[in-house]
Amino acid sequence: MAQAPQTPAPAQQTPPGPPQTPAAPLPTLEESFELLKEFKLGTDSTGLIPIERAVMEVHGNETARAALEKRLVAYLGSSYSSLTRSFVCRQLVLIGSVASVPAVSPLVLDEELSVHARNALERIPGPESEKALRDALGQAKGRTRIGVINSVAARRDAASTPVLIKILGEDPESAAAAAKALGEIGTPDAAKALTAARGKGPAPVQQAVVDGTLICAERLVAAGQRSQAITLIEGLTDASQLEHVRAAAKRMLSAVTRKS
Amino acid sequence: MGIGRKNGMDRRTLLKRGAGLLAASWVLPRIGLTAASDRINVASIGIGIMGNGNLRRMLSNPDLQVVAVCDVDEWRLNDARDTVETAYAAATKHGNYKGCMATKDFREILARPDIDAVLIATGDRWHAVISTMAAKAGKDVYCEKPVSLTIHESRVMVDTFRRHNRILQGGFQQRSVDDFAAARRLIQNGKIGKLKIIYCNWYGTSQVLNLPPETPPPGLDWDMWLGPSPYHPFNSRYHPVGQRGSRTVPWDIQRDFAGGSITSNGVHHLDIAQWVMGMDDSGPIEIVPGTPERRIIDYKYANGVLVQSFQGRLDPKFQEIPEGFDPATRFQWQILFVGDRGWIVAGREGPLQASNPAILADVKLTPPEPLKAPDAKTGATSPQQLAEMIYRARGYAHHDNWIQSIRLRSQPVSNVEAATRSTNVGHLANIATWTGRTQKWDPIKEEFIGDDEANRMRQRAMRAPWTV
Numbered sequence: 001m002a003q004a005p006q007t008p009a010p011a012q013q014t015p016p017g018p019p020q021t022p023a024a025p026l027p028t029l030e031e032s033f034e035l036l037k038e039f040k041l042g043t044d045s046t047g048l049i050p051i052e053r054a055v056m057e058v059h060g061n062e063t064a065r066a067a068l069e070k071r072l073v074a075y076l077g078s079s080y081s082s083l084t085r086s087f088v089c090r091q092l093v094l095i096g097s098v099a100s101v102p103a104v105s106p107l108v109l110d111e112e113l114s115v116h117a118r119n120a121l122e123r124i125p126g127p128e129s130e131k132a133l134r135d136a137l138g139q140a141k142g143r144t145r146i147g148v149i150n151s152v153a154a155r156r157d158a159a160s161t162p163v164l165i166k167i168l169g170e171d172p173e174s175a176a177a178a179a180k181a182l183g184e185i186g187t188p189d190a191a192k193a194l195t196a197a198r199g200k201g202p203a204p205v206q207q208a209v210v211d212g213t214l215i216c217a218e219r220l221v222a223a224g225q226r227s228q229a230i231t232l233i234e235g236l237t238d239a240s241q242l243e244h245v246r247a248a249a250k251r252m253l254s255a256v257t258r259k260s
Numbered sequence: 261m262g263i264g265r266k267n268g269m270d271r272r273t274l275l276k277r278g279a280g281l282l283a284a285s286w287v288l289p290r291i292g293l294t295a296a297s298d299r300i301n302v303a304s305i306g307i308g309i310m311g312n313g314n315l316r317r318m319l320s321n322p323d324l325q326v327v328a329v330c331d332v333d334e335w336r337l338n339d340a341r342d343t344v345e346t347a348y349a350a351a352t353k354h355g356n357y358k359g360c361m362a363t364k365d366f367r368e369i370l371a372r373p374d375i376d377a378v379l380i381a382t383g384d385r386w387h388a389v390i391s392t393m394a395a396k397a398g399k400d401v402y403c404e405k406p407v408s409l410t411i412h413e414s415r416v417m418v419d420t421f422r423r424h425n426r427i428l429q430g431g432f433q434q435r436s437v438d439d440f441a442a443a444r445r446l447i448q449n450g451k452i453g454k455l456k457i458i459y460c461n462w463y464g465t466s467q468v469l470n471l472p473p474e475t476p477p478p479g480l481d482w483d484m485w486l487g488p489s490p491y492h493p494f495n496s497r498y499h500p501v502g503q504r505g506s507r508t509v510p511w512d513i514q515r516d517f518a519g520g521s522i523t524s525n526g527v528h529h530l531d532i533a534q535w536v537m538g539m540d541d542s543g544p545i546e547i548v549p550g551t552p553e554r555r556i557i558d559y560k561y562a563n564g565v566l567v568q569s570f571q572g573r574l575d576p577k578f579q580e581i582p583e584g585f586d587p588a589t590r591f592q593w594q595i596l597f598v599g600d601r602g603w604i605v606a607g608r609e610g611p612l613q614a615s616n617p618a619i620l621a622d623v624k625l626t627p628p629e630p631l632k633a634p635d636a637k638t639g640a641t642s643p644q645q646l647a648e649m650i651y652r653a654r655g656y657a658h659h660d661n662w663i664q665s666i667r668l669r670s671q672p673v674s675n676v677e678a679a680t681r682s683t684n685v686g687h688l689a690n691i692a693t694w695t696g697r698t699q700k701w702d703p704i705k706e707e708f709i710g711d712d713e714a715n716r717m718r719q720r721a722m723r724a725p726w727t728v
Contacts, residue, residue: 039470041470041472041473041493042470042471042472042473043470044470045467045468045469045470053696055713056694056695056696056697056713059695059697059711059712059713083470086490090468093716094713094716094717095713112491114724115490115491115721115722115723115724116490118721119720119721122719122721123716123719143724143725144724145724146724146725147721147722147723147724147725150721150722150724150725150727151721153727154719154721173725177725177727180727203371204367207396207397210396211396214423214424215423218423242398243398244398244424244425244426245398247425248423248424248425251425252423
């Protein structure tokens with residue numbers, strides 16, 4: 001048994017977080033929108049608190065929400081800084097609707113803003129935001145596209161399946177993301193694609209295919225497609241799989257067959 | 261390292277296969293008697309203040325062999341590797357040991373089949389990502405609290421660990437401290453009557469800050485530090501340069517990285533409240549945020565119990581001070597449980613207290629009160645100091661509980677469901693605070709009732725390529 005060096009003195013505990021109300025008086029909402037025009041790295045963000053509060057205050061008032069959304073969207077143009085646009089996306093995450101989709105969609109392809117735009121589109125209900133992400137899937141490159149794949153997975157957009165299947169044969173990082181996304185989509189078509197991808201590609205892709213397969217099987221069971229799920233899981237019980245994968249598949253198989 | 265065999269099956273295979281296979285033949289080794297071949301190979305990911313404390317506990321645990329360390333800061337990484345190799349060298353005859361892998365990329369650790377388990381003490385932003393990736397790679401996990409950054413991450417963690425039959429112990433080590441466990445037993449046995457209120461210290465949230473850019477120190481991989489978070493430029497307030505810093509979680513001020521004091525500290529006590537009430541798979545049904553005048557968060561539970569997060573002293577304007585309780589008491593790491601027939605205080609800084617000594621009649625108090633002379637074993641000069649020493653020592657018990665669970669394939673005291681649910685109470689507090697209104701919560705569906713904005717806060721997109 002090794003002798004560990006002396007345990008360090010207890011760390012200083014975290015003090016309470018920032019006060020909810022800053023000491024200096026806040027600007028008005030109009031002044032806050034003026035500040036938003038020039039929002040840059042290092043600018044004190046407390047000046048934007050009135051906008052954040054306004055976003056929360058439109059709760060339950062559709063007319064006010066739509067008006068504030070429209071006002072915010074006007075700051076998504078390319079003349080504004082990335083920080084201004086990311087701040088606006090953060091607000092649209094909360095109150096964005098289909099009306100925001102056309103202005104938010106191009107930002108998905110902007111490496112710096114992509115995560116903020118995806119966050120907003122993931123949260124905005126309706127087929128328009130799903131289509132925007134699906135369209136971006138065909139245009140984005142590299143890591144930006146991987147982020148889009150993850151967003152498509154979050155929305156479980158079955159219409160993206162053909163593109164994801166194609167990506168399964170591409171670079172390992174993209175292929176792994178596509179395998180996970182197909183699992184989340186969890187349709188028979190996705191199951192077929194995951195079965196075809198089994199045993200191909202480097203270890204990280206294989207692990208993603210296995211994980212996607214297990215998730216897909218759960219989705220199929222939840223959708224009442226038990227026999228497809230059983231076929232899918234049975235493929236993970238053979239000796240070519242890692243021990244813990246075989247064990248997971250057998251457990252799942254046992255649970256599913258017990259219920260059927 | 262060799263792999264021991266028991267009844268024809270090697271130890272690592274047993275760990276991978278999981279429950280059911282173990283019951284007949286596996287005998288839990290006693291501390292201090294573990295053969296090298298039966299040690300669990302672990303890696304430590306994230307070596308800040310909490311990671312360093314956990315690492316040192318693991319190094320002195322004969323059931324574990326630390327085979328790898330990971331941090332995105334080269335200074336911390338080298339420091340951690342030196343700590344491991346110095347500790348193990350001291351235990352060898354020749355005084356030399358060079359067996360600890362050091363990497364800035366945790367994926368190299370997860371790819372090693374000889375590593376059985378990982379201890380994750382990164383920033384909160386990474387917890388769910390690394391935990392779920394570890395589970396998929398067949399590793400068991402000890403994850404510091406809060407174990408997630410969002411409610412969605414919590415649910416994915418539960419699903420992933422169940423799917424892969426991996427074990428997660430949350431870093432809610434108060435569950436392994438005698439006094440908290442004794443308080444739970446007493447309350448569940450009705451010693452203070454019907455439980456009414458649980459007062460929990462710690463209050464405060466995080467903000468979306470826009471700190472100015474600074475030059476990252478050489479050797480720090482800032483992109484990996486940020487990981488799944490939206491981009492922020494390096495600032496030394498988030499990450500002290502060339503040191504561990506004096507604050508445990510300096511980044512918890514930034515909402516993209518963490519949820520502030522309520523999730524950094526507050527969830528420790530909220531976790532005990534959930535545990536005491538038997539709510540490990542549930543949560544509150546209503547959350548009332550604080551205001552500038554009333555800095556108290558209310559959590560109302562379906563069993564009628566009110567839990568409150570606050571800071572410092574009870575405020576008689578808004579809080580009921582139970583009979584016999586000193587209103588000047590400044591809370592830090594204590595919890596006050598109030599029932600209709602008395603009260604109990606459990607904490608890290610002192611022995612259990614109660615409204616009536618008879619409530620504690622069956623409890624062996626640690627430390628004994630009063631402490632009139634320096635404690636012979638530890639040199640502590642006050643009951644508080646001794647209690648703090650005992651508390652820190654009990655951190656080992658939480659690790660032991662994790663190790664036992666790994667060996668037996670049983671659920672630890674802070675299992676994935678309990679750890680995520682307790683973490684979620686902190687998230688619920690923050691969402692109520694950020695929306696600025698009372699939230700009704702359905703703990704079964706894990707949905708806010710009638711509040712679309714709050715529901716949209718349950719999940720966040722991650723910076724590519726990361727996901728859960």
